[in-house]
Amino acid sequence: MADQFRDHRPSGDVRDRRGFLAGFLALACGGLATLAPLAAGLWAFLDPLRRKRGAASFLPVTELSAVPADGVPRQFAVIAERVDAWTGFAAEPIGAVYLRREKGSDTVEALSATCPHAGCFVEIEPTGRCFRCPCHSSEFTLDGGIVAPSPSPRPMDALECRVAKNGEIEVQWQKFRAGVAGKVVQ
Numbered sequence: 723m724a725d726q727f728r729d730h731r732p733s734g735d736v737r738d739r740r741g742f743l744a745g746f747l748a749l750a751c752g753g754l755a756t757l758a759p760l761a762a763g764l765w766a767f768l769d770p771l772r773r774k775r776g777a778a779s780f781l782p783v784t785e786l787s788a789v790p791a792d793g794v795p796r797q798f799a800v801i802a803e804r805v806d807a808w809t810g811f812a813a814e815p816i817g818a819v820y821l822r823r824e825k826g827s828d829t830v831e832a833l834s835a836t837c838p839h840a841g842c843f844v845e846i847e848p849t850g851r852c853f854r855c856p857c858h859s860s861e862f863t864l865d866g867g868i869v870a871p872s873p874s875p876r877p878m879d880a881l882e883c884r885v886a887k888n889g890e891i892e893v894q895w896q897k898f899r900a901g902v903a904g905k906v907v908q
């Protein structure tokens with residue numbers, strides 16, 4: 723009979739633990755609800771920096787038909803939308819390349835027009851025999867090879883290049899460190 727009147731209410735200890743758990747869960751849920759949008763905002767904020775460090779993308783430069791298969795390099799501007807940290811700019815020239823196809827070939831070769839010696843702009847010699855840099859007279863063969871002796875520590879920088887389905891030539895535009903023998907991406 724005494725069992726009938728036993729107090730089945732949780733003890734003070736159990737009530738305390740339940741209260742603590744409920745409080746902890748409420749705090750955790752509130753924290754998550756606050757942190758999720760914050761994390762998303764931070765991710766968006768850092769996005770341009772992430773993209774800047776990413777792999778160089780292929781940029782359309784010209785049509786395949788604009789590069790005759792005669793072994794003569796042609797110069798083209800590389801145009802891209804520049805992103806400076808969090809500011810986007812309209813498309814503008816960011817560099818130049820020489821594109822060339824061997825006689826009768828569909829394969830396009832691309833060379834950066836930036837001199838590997840100190841970054842001047844390499845030109846085709848008036849005779850069309852070779853490239854020459856106007857700054858310190860480094861000379862390069864038409865396929866970019868170095869003509870010794872030369873102030874330039876390495877040949878002209880070859881760039882990855884492909885022809886898209888629509889016939890556009892796309893170049894993987896990259897800048898390399900000047901004045902060093904190795905081809906080091908900047």
Ligand code: FES
Nearest residue numbers: 837839840855858
């Ligand atoms: S920058 Fe081209 S030779 Fe010096």
